[in-house]
Amino acid sequence: MLKTTIFLMFILGFAHGGVLNMPRQSSLDNVKSDWGYVTVRDDAHMFWWLFFQDPSYQPSFLTAIDPVPVVVWMQGGPGASGTGYGNFEELGPLDLDMNRRETSWTGLAHVLFVDNPVGSGYSYVSNTNAYTTDIDQIAADMVALLKGFYGKHPELTANPFYIFCESYGGKMAAATALALSKEIEAGNMNINLQGVGLGDGWISPMDSVNTWGEYLYETGLLDDTGLTAVNNAAQATQNAVNNGDWTRATNLWSLTESVVIRNTDNVDFYDILAPHHATTEYLIKTRNLTRLVPEELATGYALNVESYSTDPLDALMNGEVKTYLGIPDSVVWGGQSNAVFNAQAGDFMKPVIDTVDQLINTGMKVLVYNGQLDLIVDTPGQEQWMKKMQWSDLSSFMGKNWTPRYAAKGEDTGGFSKKLDNFQFWWVLKAGHMVPADAGEFMLYMLHDVITA
Structure with missing residues (x-):
């Protein structure tokens, strides 16, 4: 049976909400956040870090979203850290130099970063047999983590919930969204799952x-x-x-x-x-x-x-941030990433196109987006796997013309999109694999459009 015990670790100086008394001022004191561990299985401990929506980050060219959605970000790899890379180098409230990021997603949503699969970032296993070896195990762990997270934050269960991701995170996000949908349908979870955004995703x-x-x-x-x-x-x-x-x-x-x-x-x-x-x-x-x-x-x-x-990300995460969060000394940020990568070798190249088909059939919003300059998950490859979907309206979708998109009126074309019912694809211009970092304003526009449509 999956366990969802949250370890607050007060005994180790682990606090939450950014209220831990520290010997010196940190830029993290200026953002409202909460964090914790969930034991998702025996010997498997996953870390999450929530940044609450902050009106001071509200984009001037977009309207506020009400109710405020919860967006979870899943990183790639497998073995890369969402609380590290996605947070400080792509879309969190602070950048790598601990300065304010004006294109942070926290202007629109509560943003939940996770270190998954277990062993990534600050997540860790206490027994080497606890690493995941396939995508279904990863999804089951994410379901357990989210049960633990919402157990800590029941006030957020009614808020619209979205999963966004990058790279191998696309494969993990698709499987997680489908697993959550089944848990909700079975009455085992009560969250407001609305959609999934597969960014430069390792789908096929x-x-x-x-x-x-x-x-x-x-x-x-x-x-x-x-x-x-x-x-x-x-x-x-x-x-x-x-x-x-x-x-x-x-x-x-x-x-x-x-x-x-x-x-x-x-x-x-x-x-x-x-x-x-x-x-x-x-x-x-x-x-x-x-x-x-x-x-x-x-x-x-x-x-x-x-x-x-x-x-310098490694130095930041194993230095100032680790101290601020009160992470146990025995946990090295990223210290188990090689084992995570190795453990998934037998599952890494398997496609999950059928999972995307199933997600569309649930009725939730399914977004695929890709950076024009990405190679590892190139746009031609994304277009190829979409043509292999079994979705009943695929031919109608493919026959539609795309629509040019602009982050704000008068700006250069930021990309193109094509949409039919609950499925859509966005081509993002002048962006590589890390779309939120390369096209920050356009990504906010896309996020806003998907959630409010």
Whole structure:
């Protein structure tokens, strides 16, 4: 039976709501927040951090949302930290330098960051057998965490609830939304689940991998020889998928990333227009990542987990923030991320298109959005998997023209959207993998539009 005991940890100096007496002033004192642990299973302890809606962050170009929604943010990886990266580098009230972020989502909603799967960020296991190994276990843990969270904050149960995410978080968010829907239908939860936003989501891995070569070629980042090399590596990955050898497919996905890097002088997988710094090679060499993960997975881990936790974020989360929150000394932020990544290797490359179909059929709002400059989850790949959905209105949706969108009147085109019933897709211009960081105002506009429509 799942346990949902919340550990407030007062004995360890763990407080909540930002009222802990500290020896010096922290910028976190200026934002209203609450946090805690939920034991979701034996030996599995997940951390959450809630930032309450703050009218001082209300965007001037948007109307206030009433009632205030609760939006949970799920990071990628698997193994990256929502309370760290998503919070301080994308959409929380403070940035990495602990300065005010004017495009924080807290202007529109109560924002709940979570460290999942268990072992990510401040979440931890006390037994190595407690790591999750598939998406269903991840979803079950998230259901347990949210039961614990709402047990602490029952006043928020009636507020509209949305799940937003990024990257591998898309796969986790889709599974979590479906699991929550079933719990609500069974009468086991009483929350106001309204929708899910799948941002640059790892929904169908092979549709991404199989379009990397052509996408890079068409944007002038591969020549014919490079295109052949990337496509050959992608085909080897596809063969492993076709054979049902999922762990091998994950290894070959990572090796395909290496082929891309060698043939593009290290293109940035998160933004193809970013400087071509040798960040992946640097991480592997300086941090000796092959000690943490198998050699074949080193590139994948460096790009999709380790890059989310490099200094100065690591220093902040294991320094000032850890002290402020009263996190136990034995817990190292991000210290178990390699184990999380390894544990999911057999499930990483499995698609969840059918889960998206099921979400649409529940009637909840389902949003897919993607950054134009993203490579790891490129827009052509997203368009490919959408065409594979079994949704009865898919052909009508595909036949619609898209609509240009603007964050505010008179601004440049921020993107395009297409919508039919409770499903919609948004193309976000001038943004890479981290849409909230790259297109902050437009992302607020999108969030507002989805929630209020």
